[in-house]
Amino acid sequence: MIATNAYAAFTNTTPLAPFSFNRRAVKEDDVHIEILFCGVCHSDLHQARNEWGGSQYPMVPGHEIVGKVVSIGSAVSKFKVGQTVGVGVMVDSCRVCRNCNRDLEQYCAEGMTGTYNAQERDGSGITQGGYSTQIVVNERYVLSIADSLDLKAVAPLLCAGITTYSPLRYAGVTKGMKVAVMGLGGLGHMAVKFAVSFGAEVTVLSTSAHKQKDAEALGAKFALSTDKETMEKLKSGFDVIVDAISANHDYSAYLDLLDTNGKLLVVGLPMETPKVSPFSLITNRRSIIGSCIGGIKETQEMLDYCAAHNIVSDIELINMQDINAAYERMLKGDVKYRFVIDLASIK
Numbered sequence: 001m002i003a004t005n006a007y008a009a010f011t012n013t014t015p016l017a018p019f020s021f022n023r024r025a026v027k028e029d030d031v032h033i034e035i036l037f038c039g040v041c042h043s044d045l046h047q048a049r050n051e052w053g054g055s056q057y058p059m060v061p062g063h064e065i066v067g068k069v070v071s072i073g074s075a076v077s078k079f080k081v082g083q084t085v086g087v088g089v090m091v092d093s094c095r096v097c098r099n100c101n102r103d104l105e106q107y108c109a110e111g112m113t114g115t116y117n118a119q120e121r122d123g124s125g126i127t128q129g130g131y132s133t134q135i136v137v138n139e140r141y142v143l144s145i146a147d148s149l150d151l152k153a154v155a156p157l158l159c160a161g162i163t164t165y166s167p168l169r170y171a172g173v174t175k176g177m178k179v180a181v182m183g184l185g186g187l188g189h190m191a192v193k194f195a196v197s198f199g200a201e202v203t204v205l206s207t208s209a210h211k212q213k214d215a216e217a218l219g220a221k222f223a224l225s226t227d228k229e230t231m232e233k234l235k236s237g238f239d240v241i242v243d244a245i246s247a248n249h250d251y252s253a254y255l256d257l258l259d260t261n262g263k264l265l266v267v268g269l270p271m272e273t274p275k276v277s278p279f280s281l282i283t284n285r286r287s288i289i290g291s292c293i294g295g296i297k298e299t300q301e302m303l304d305y306c307a308a309h310n311i312v313s314d315i316e317l318i319n320m321q322d323i324n325a326a327y328e329r330m331l332k333g334d335v336k337y338r339f340v341i342d343l344a345s346i347k
């Protein structure tokens with residue numbers, strides 16, 4: 001057993017607080033990782049506060065993990081002790097279904113095993129995430145990370161990065177396409193970076209006027225989505241829109257901005273069931289496509305792409321003790337553009 005320091009949510013209404021527990025002993029195909037950095041995703045807040053229902057406590061959130069390999073099981077072939085590695089949103093899946101066999105483990109027929117707030121497949125308990133000093137993960141779900149990049153800024157790639165890279169690739173975003181990104185947050189700013197890097201003409205659709213400068217610095221145009229006139233002018237103007245909004249919103253208003261065959265790629269996960277007008281859909285033959293993170297193979301491809309193109313997240317490094325204040329700031333949109341926890345703060 002491996003003694004681990006962490007921060008956990010103990011109920012949906014109380015602040016996260018210190019928590020100690022044991023990680024499992026390293027099995028033959030496991031990698032034991034000392035966690036250096038963990039990004040703070042809005043999904044952590046949704047689940048810590050039980051906004052999606054079914055939360056299990058105590059819950060150690062965190063699924064944007066970067067660390068060093070401390071030890072490996074006897075059958076591990078992909079990783080060596082001392083190597084820099086990452087762990088994202090899933091730590092297991094059935095490994096035999098159609099989707100697991102075609103590198104789409106995130107759509108496992110039995111449901112993927114989340115890095116936290118999920119049941120271990122062997123019935124040994126609840127998975128616990130990266131707001132912690134150690135983690136033990138089967139090697140199939142561990143990613144290689146190039147040491148050339150700033151590791152603390154790499155951590156958010158493990159969720160915010162792959163969650164936006166995957167649908168942009170699926171939609172075939174390429175040079176000259178007109179792409180809009182709804183919500184300039186952790187996911188949104190990565191969507192902008194990838195779409196710009198793929199050669200698209202990118203516009204940020206934001207509710208926050210003060211983000212205009214940042215959008216432009218990322219290589220995008222800026223439009224205030226709360227301004228009716230602006231939205232009217234943008235009608236039928238985009239080939240692809242990425243919806244990375246964390247709160248309830250009107251989907252139809254954004255659908256109307258899609259050109260012929262346009263695609264609304266939904267990654268944001270607010271609770272409310274959206275109302276969508278079929279008239280908005282049949283106009284211009286528009287479609288709505290949902291997307292969940294990405295498979296392990298595509299996550300590695302994304303990390304390698306980022307290393308080759310020098311793409312990382314814009315981050316603010318915090319100590320573990322600052323997590324509750326960070327959640328409040330995230331809700332106010334006061335983060336540029338991802339909090340990352342330095343786990344040295346609870347070693």
Ligand code: NAP
Pocket residue numbers: 040041042043046159160163182183184185186187188205206207208211244245246247248249266267268269270291292293330331333337
């Ligand atoms: P975040 O950093 O908090 O960013 C969310 C952004 O949404 C904000 O910056 C804000 O952008 C916009 N927003 C907030 N409240 C709004 C409102 N009332 N109306 C319109 N826009 C609003 O969150 P994140 O970590 O990027 O996560 C975004 C969403 O993606 C979350 O729901 C998360 O759970 C989900 N997610 C999904 C997946 C997946 O696999 N599909 C993976 C990870 C996360 P502006 O200020 O620019 O308007």
Ligand code: ZN
Pocket residue numbers: 041042043044063089159160
């Ligand atoms: Zn996430």
Ligand code: ZN
Pocket residue numbers: 093094095096097098099100105107108109110
């Ligand atoms: Zn499966």
